[in-house]
Amino acid sequence: MTNKIDAANQETDLLSIPEELFTFEKSSGDAEGLTNKPISFWQDSMRRLFKNYVAVIALTIIAILTLTSIIAPMLSNYSLTGRVDEDYYKFAQLPARVPVLENLGIFDGTLVKEYTEASLAEVGYAPDEYKVVGTFSRNRIEYLRVKEYTYKYLDIEDRYFIFGTDILSRDIWTRVWYGTSISLLIGFYAAIIDVLIGVIYGGVAGYFGGTKIDDVMMRILEVLYGIPSIVILFVLFMFLQPGIVPIAIAIALTGWIGVARMIRAQFLKLRDQEFVLAARTLGASDVRIIVKHLIPNVVAQIIVMASFSIPSAIFYEAFLAFIGIGLDLSKPSLGVLINDAISSTQGAMTYVYQLVIPSLVLSILMLSINLLGNGLRDALDPRMRNN
Amino acid sequence: MARYIGKRVLQMALTLFLIMTVLFILLKVTPGSPFTNPRISAETRAILEAKYGLDKPILVQYVIYLGKLAQFDFGESIIIIKNFPVTKMIFEPLAITIRLGLIALALGTSIGIFLGALAALNRNKFWDHFNTIIAVIGVSVPSFVIATILLLLRKEFPIVPIIFNKADPAKGISLLSEIHSMTLPILSLTFGVVATISRYMRTELVEVYNSDYILLARAKGLNKRQVFTKHALRNALIPIITVMGPMLVALITGSTVVERFFGVPGLALLTIKSINVKDTFVTLGAELLYSAMFVVTMLFVDIAYGIVDPRIRLIGGSKND
Numbered sequence: 001m002t003n004k005i006d007a008a009n010q011e012t013d014l015l016s017i018p019e020e021l022f023t024f025e026k027s028s029g030d031a032e033g034l035t036n037k038p039i040s041f042w043q044d045s046m047r048r049l050f051k052n053y054v055a056v057i058a059l060t061i062i063a064i065l066t067l068t069s070i071i072a073p074m075l076s077n078y079s080l081t082g083r084v085d086e087d088y089y090k091f092a093q094l095p096a097r098v099p100v101l102e103n104l105g106i107f108d109g110t111l112v113k114e115y116t117e118a119s120l121a122e123v124g125y126a127p128d129e130y131k132v133v134g135t136f137s138r139n140r141i142e143y144l145r146v147k148e149y150t151y152k153y154l155d156i157e158d159r160y161f162i163f164g165t166d167i168l169s170r171d172i173w174t175r176v177w178y179g180t181s182i183s184l185l186i187g188f189y190a191a192i193i194d195v196l197i198g199v200i201y202g203g204v205a206g207y208f209g210g211t212k213i214d215d216v217m218m219r220i221l222e223v224l225y226g227i228p229s230i231v232i233l234f235v236l237f238m239f240l241q242p243g244i245v246p247i248a249i250a251i252a253l254t255g256w257i258g259v260a261r262m263i264r265a266q267f268l269k270l271r272d273q274e275f276v277l278a279a280r281t282l283g284a285s286d287v288r289i290i291v292k293h294l295i296p297n298v299v300a301q302i303i304v305m306a307s308f309s310i311p312s313a314i315f316y317e318a319f320l321a322f323i324g325i326g327l328d329l330s331k332p333s334l335g336v337l338i339n340d341a342i343s344s345t346q347g348a349m350t351y352v353y354q355l356v357i358p359s360l361v362l363s364i365l366m367l368s369i370n371l372l373g374n375g376l377r378d379a380l381d382p383r384m385r386n387n
Numbered sequence: 388m389a390r391y392i393g394k395r396v397l398q399m400a401l402t403l404f405l406i407m408t409v410l411f412i413l414l415k416v417t418p419g420s421p422f423t424n425p426r427i428s429a430e431t432r433a434i435l436e437a438k439y440g441l442d443k444p445i446l447v448q449y450v451i452y453l454g455k456l457a458q459f460d461f462g463e464s465i466i467i468i469k470n471f472p473v474t475k476m477i478f479e480p481l482a483i484t485i486r487l488g489l490i491a492l493a494l495g496t497s498i499g500i501f502l503g504a505l506a507a508l509n510r511n512k513f514w515d516h517f518n519t520i521i522a523v524i525g526v527s528v529p530s531f532v533i534a535t536i537l538l539l540l541r542k543e544f545p546i547v548p549i550i551f552n553k554a555d556p557a558k559g560i561s562l563l564s565e566i567h568s569m570t571l572p573i574l575s576l577t578f579g580v581v582a583t584i585s586r587y588m589r590t591e592l593v594e595v596y597n598s599d600y601i602l603l604a605r606a607k608g609l610n611k612r613q614v615f616t617k618h619a620l621r622n623a624l625i626p627i628i629t630v631m632g633p634m635l636v637a638l639i640t641g642s643t644v645v646e647r648f649f650g651v652p653g654l655a656l657l658t659i660k661s662i663n664v665k666d667t668f669v670t671l672g673a674e675l676l677y678s679a680m681f682v683v684t685m686l687f688v689d690i691a692y693g694i695v696d697p698r699i700r701l702i703g704g705s706k707n708d
Contacts, residue, residue: 223402227678230640230655234662234674235413315529322531323643323659335529342535342648349542359532367527 045300048379055375058368065365069180078171080178081330084161091169093351095150097160107162109151113350114143129153163357167344175337176358180365182244182333183314187369189248190255190313191306197252198259199295199302205260206267207290218264221257229254233316237325247320247327251313259305266298300380307373311366318362334362392690399682406678407671411452414667415445421465421665439465452671461675462668467661473672477654481676483553484646484653488638490566491573495580496631502581503588504620510593518585525582530641534575534648541571551651572649576638587630591623632688636681 039047049055078084085091097109112133115123120130129152134145151157163172205217232254240246270276271294279289318335321327327336341355421441422432436442440451455462461473468476506518541549552568554560566573595601596619604614643655650656654673661669 219398222398223405227402227406227681230643230677234658234670235410239413239417311527318529319531319644322529323647323655325659325662338531342531349539352539355535359529359535363528363532366529367523370523370527 045379049375052375052378055372055379058371058375061364061368062372065180065361065368066184069177069184072177073174073181076171076174076177078174080174080332081170083169084165084171085169088169090154090156091165092167093354094154094161094165094169096162096164096172096353096357097151098162099160109149111148111150111350113146113148115146116141116143120144120146125153164353166341166354167351172354172357175332176334176361179332179334179337179358180361182327182331183317183335183362183365185244186248186251186317186333187310187314189245190251190316191309193249193252194256194309194313195259195302195306197256198305199263199298201256202260202263203267203290203295206264207271207286207294209264209268209271214264221260225257233320234325237320242328242331244327244331247317248313251316254316255309255312259302259309262301262305263298266301267294270294270297304373304377304380307369307376311369311373314362314366314369334358334365338362392686395686395689399686402682403675403679407456407675408449410671410674411449412445414671415448417665421667439463452668461672464661464666464669466664466666467657467669473668476669477657477672477676480652480654480657483651484639484642484655486566487569487572487576487642487645487651487653488635490569491576491580491638492631492635494573495577496584496627498577499581499584500588500624500627503585504592504623506585506589507592507596507623508615515589518589522582522586525579529644530575530579531644531648533578534571534645537571537575538648547571549649551649553652569649569651572642572645572651575645575648576642580634580638583630583634584627587627588623591626592619595619595622629688629691632684632691636684639680640677 073080083091095109095111096107098107102108125148129149131147131149132144133147136143136145151159161171161173163176166172166175201217201221205214205221208214233250236246236250236253240250271289276289276293279293284292314334317327317333318338321333321335322339324339327333332340337358338355341358345351345354421439422435427435433442440448443451452462459474461477464471464473464476502514502518502521506515509515538549541547547570548568549571550568552560552565554562554565601614601618604618609617639654642651642653643659645651646653646656647659654676658670658673658677660666661673
């Protein structure tokens with residue numbers, strides 16, 4: 001009741017304002033039209049993606065890793081396979097040392113080694129070249145945990161190896177970034193190949209869904225799906241020469257089936273919609289309908305699929321390298337480096353950085369691409385989001 | 388239902404036959420023979436190849452192999468253990484691999500269900516975020532990195548054995564001590580299972596809790612615990628049961644890394660070894676076994692779908708749509 005009275009009062013107040021206080025504003029054109037600039041599907045998706053801070057961080061990390069993997073080996077003073085110094089025995093297995101960080105106690109060029117009292121005396125450290133950090137006993141023998149200032153001990157305090165050197169005195173920094181670029185390349189190639197095969201196969205099957213063509217194609221797919229991918233990979237590697245592209249092809253050959261199934265399902269749904277009927281009525285050919293009308297409608301899903309296929313290809317490659325088939329040491333991917341580090345360090349804690357660094361880079365890379373993939377999926381296809 | 392299963396079994400047999408044929412041809416066409424060795428002279432090699440029938444045309448060899456297969460004979464090993472039947476040779480590694488896979492599956496599923504339920508019941512709280520982190524790490528960190536971390540931890544805290552201890556009643560080594568010696572391999576495999584299962588469990592449970600029958604149960608006056616155990620948990624477990632099949636196959640075929648890393652003499656290790664020495668029949672037998680396990684499990688999973696959840700119709704090829 002009181003509200004009504006208030007409203008009435010306001011109205012009279014408004015009317016009581018003298019007319020000269022008002023100015024006439026020209027109304028801006030069509031009142032029915034859109035006032036804001038329309039945004040396209042892609043602009044909208046990108047806006048959604050960039051609002052997702054996890055995806056933005058992931059994208060940034062991927063960008064940094066990719067750029068570093070391209071630039072770092074170029075700027076490095078050391079080559080991929082060359083020794084860092086003539087005196088290779090001395091320069092083998094040096095710990096990581098980074099100029100500024102060393103003052104903070106990390107990457108400071110120290111190794112923790114284990115000695116007994118007697119063996120420590122035998123090494124003959126100068127007093128400022130080591131520090132005893134702890135003791136422990138194993139099989140009733142007392143051991144000392146000794147922090148060795150390796151660079152000082154070897155008299156090479158003017159040298160810095162950011163990630164250290166490996167057992168053959170090669171620079172790990174150069175190798176890790178080179179490996180990252182190889183891993184990324186394999187991931188991209190594999191994703192491109194499996195999306196390409198998957199879209200063509202799934203597209204044709206889906207467009208002719210329900211006909212004999214589709215039936216035969218799906219039967220073939222089911223048979224192929226029944227073969228474990230490890231079997232396909234084993235067999236392919238007996239044939240292919242190790243190299244980036246053959247590996248990418250081998251991995252893609254096990255990965256395209258998922259893409260083909262997804263595309264077929266989408267096409268089955270889309271091809272009965274009105275816009276396809278309209279195109280057909282206007283006389284568009286099958287190829288034109290597939291390329292111009294159907295594929296643009298599944299691009300979002302294709303991108304999402306591809307973004308998940310990159311990390312799985314990188315993972316597969318690392319897995320293959322680990323079991324000893326795949327790339328050789330002349331083109332080391334991260335997986336090859338990890339495998340190499342495992343066999344050369346023999347699980348020794350002292351040199352574990354050689355193993356940890358490539359593993360960490362690989363894990364961060366996989367994590368970022370997966371998170372970006374999640375973000376892309378949420379942004380491009382909100383229906384696929386699961387809570 | 389019976390018609391569907393019959394169709395699937397036929398398809399399965401066709402798949403296996405095709406795989407066998409393709410593998411056989413590929414393995415025969417690849418350059419090199421088991422006797423490619425600088426120490427074996429050309430004459431000796433010819434004699435050896437004739438002895439094992441490797442000098443015959445591929446088609447003849449194929450027919451001979453088919454005949455043997457029909458009697459469940461996978462041929463004989465030539466290199467790894469001379470003249471030893473592959474069927475016997477594969478059996479023991481397979482048992483080890485399956486044991487490893489089953490234990491990891493059981494352990495991982497239990498932990499995964501527990502964590503997933505915890506996450507779903509505490510949405511957007513600590514356990515939920517914890518679950519998300521585990522899931523993301525599970526898909527991002529390769530199993531050999533996890534295996535390495537475990538190995539390093541083991542170095543610091545030597546509480547479990549590290550060398551594989553094969554169960555052998557003759558030597559007084561029990562099955563339990565074999566499993567004990569597989570602790571690290573089992574744990575490395577378990578991690579991935581936990582990541583997947585907990586994610587599924589959380590999604591399903593959240594969906595179930597949003598459904599009308601849970602609201603009805605609450606309206607009828609059941610307390611939260613009853614709703615959870617009697618209604619929510621049961622329904623959320625359905626999809627978990629169906630992912631367990633493919634998961635077991637993935638564990639069995641994917642244990643390659645773990646087997647190599649910890650030196651567990653399973654099927655994968657045998658396969659790699661046989662490929663390296665070109666012991667064709669061992670490779671063929673092992674890969675066929677892999678494929679057979681894969682196909683059979685897939686069939687069981689599809690049938691299980693229909694049994695646990697009658698809403699899913701099997702007849703009419705709904706799988707393709």
